[in-house]
Amino acid sequence: MGRPTTSAQEATPQDSLTVRDNRTGKVYTVPIQDNAIPATAFKAMAAPRKPGEREENETEKGLRVQDKGFLNTAVIRSEITYIDGEAGVLRYRGYPIEQLALHSSHLETAYLLIYGSLPTKDQFKFFESEVMRHSVMHSDAEGFFRSFRYDAHPMSMLTSAFAMLGSYYSEANPSLQGQRLYTKGDKASLETMDRQIYRLIGKATTLAAMAYRVRQGRNFVTPPTGLSYTGSFLYQMDHIGEEDYMPNPVLEKALDVLFLIHADHELNASCTTVLQTGSSLVDPYSAIAAGCASLYGPLHGGANEAVIRMLISIGSPENVPAFLEAVKKKEKTLSGFGHRVYKTSDPRSFIVRKTADEVFRVTGKDALLETAMALHDAAMKDEYFIKRKLAPNVDFCGLIYRAMGFPLDFFPVLFAVPRVVGWLAHWRQMMLQEGGVKIWRPRQVYVGPSKRDYVPVEERVPVEGAKQMPSRVEHGGITKRTMLATFKGKSKL
Structure with a gap:
């Protein structure tokens, strides 16, 4: 960094970026790898603070890269999903989404996303059996779901349920077992990690179906044996005692295709939320719950x-x-x-x-x-x-x-269930990345007040404005009546 650029260097193509800081006249060489530059390189580009400049700009500490909304910031090196937005390309581990949708299944694609390659027949049989075996919920979950209001949104229930799952598995919690539980990469660590992956994928459909049944006022259904991932899901949502009940195969296959194409989409808002949360080395259930909350928003899964x-x-x-x-x-x-x-x-x-x-x-x-x-x-x-x-x-x-008969507020759930796969693939990749996990801590550009001294309440001048003071809200029901009542200790406004 800071090396002057010669004409000979300029004549020969270099995998680097030459930056001249016009404040100081210094020239910096920033390396380019995989068409990306390290943001930390700009920390070396410091300059003296100008007269009158805010100290909060931290000019002497180097440049910060400002990127509101992550429009062009790469936060991780990934081998999972590639998107070319200009060409309309989406590939999972190099495989075009069109080929996978035509030939693969959601669970086979889940194996691909998480472990990096399409499974052999035996590998897939093992993976599928582990996922389906882990679909059954503890009986306590019934009380958990029954505690929600009759009109609770299914995504609120699903988000809460993922977090609830973490309380069942103390062996899966780095806060209890040590912060390197998932980052060591040894046999025991990988086995612990994979067990949670089986559980989360297997129980995702069960939790979603339970949220659905609560809204329908029906009893819960134990996951059946012998059905596919989406077949089991439809069974758990719809079965009400019929003998030899089997979901329609066209609907079962359609849901599987939709699950497959929704399984991952690179670093969207929810996946980034999972990684941001996971970077603190929290348990995967809490990280998935955070991703589910992010997906809930109308700009994303909603x-x-x-x-x-x-x-x-x-x-x-x-x-x-x-x-x-x-x-x-x-x-x-x-x-x-x-x-x-x-x-x-x-x-x-x-x-x-x-x-x-x-x-x-x-x-x-x-x-x-x-x-x-x-x-x-x-x-x-x-x-x-x-x-x-x-x-x-x-x-x-x-x-x-809608044609399949799902209520509107269940649509985001049908997005969240398959996306658990993508979230886990990226979480696992981050846990096992070279150099370990560093907690994600973005910088900010502080533009608030400079240092000011505390003012006693009697000397303060009111600051008014829609954004500068708390809003007054209308009260009704018991609150309104209580505000009109008199009682000892009532504050006077």
Whole structure:
């Protein structure tokens, strides 16, 4: 760092970046590896603080890299999923998602994502049996789920349930067993890690089904034997005592394909949350619960639910033009189009469309399909949306879920269950990465007040404004009556 650049160096291509700091005149050479530069290299680019400059800028301590929302910051080296948003490419461990959706299954792809290669017949048989064997829940879980309100959102229940799981397995908790429990990489450590992976994948469908049954007012179902991963899931949700009950094979296969294409998507918000949480070396159940909470948001896993609510609000195909005009005026929100990564087309959307055709042949077409297609066609011909690269994305799979009879608020759960696989793949990779795990601690650019002295309450000048003071809220019911009552010790406002 800080070496002057010569003309000879400039003439020969180098895997490096030459940076001149115009504040000091110094020139720095930053190495480039895999088309990436280390952000820490900029810490060496220090300069004297200018007269009057805020000390909070920490100019003498080197430059900070500001990247709001992680628009272009690589936080980890990964071998798992590759996305080319410009070309519409998605590959798991090098395998195109289109090939996997056609030939593989969700659990086989789970093995691929977690362990790095497609399994042999014997390897897959072992993995599948371990996952399915670990699908049964402790009987105490029934009381846990029954403690939720009748109208609790399934994602709230699922998030809480993942965290609850961690309390059952003390041997899986680095806080109890030592912080290197998952990072040693020896036989015992790998066995402990894999046991939790079997449990989390196996119990994901069971927890989701229990959340569903609570909302339906039904008793819980013990996971059956002899069914596939998604077959078992459908059985646990729907079986109410029928003899030899078997889910429809078309719906079972469709759900498996949707699980497969949702299994991982690189460092999206929820996966990053899992890694951020996991970097503290917390148990994997807590990390997965954190990822589930992140997925819950309407900008992430809640998007497929938002698509259906949007289509319902549009109503019929003839209302599409007026809706799109309202979107252009920013009066309405367009869901299901555009993606943070994909700028041309989402490769998963083509798989969703094929899967939808197969499902609709069994269930009949969803009433909203015509509206969805009219919206798609109109948006694809409109220069406003073409210019902004707002192509349909995978969130339109909500039409399939709706046709299969799932309630709207269960859609994010159908996203979270398969994504457990991707979260675990990235968590396992981080635990075993060379050099160990460092806790993730981003920097900030502090722009708040400089040092100021405490002011006694009698001397303070009120600061007012919508964002500068707490909001007053309306109270009702018992709170309102209590506020009107008199009693000893009541504060006077």
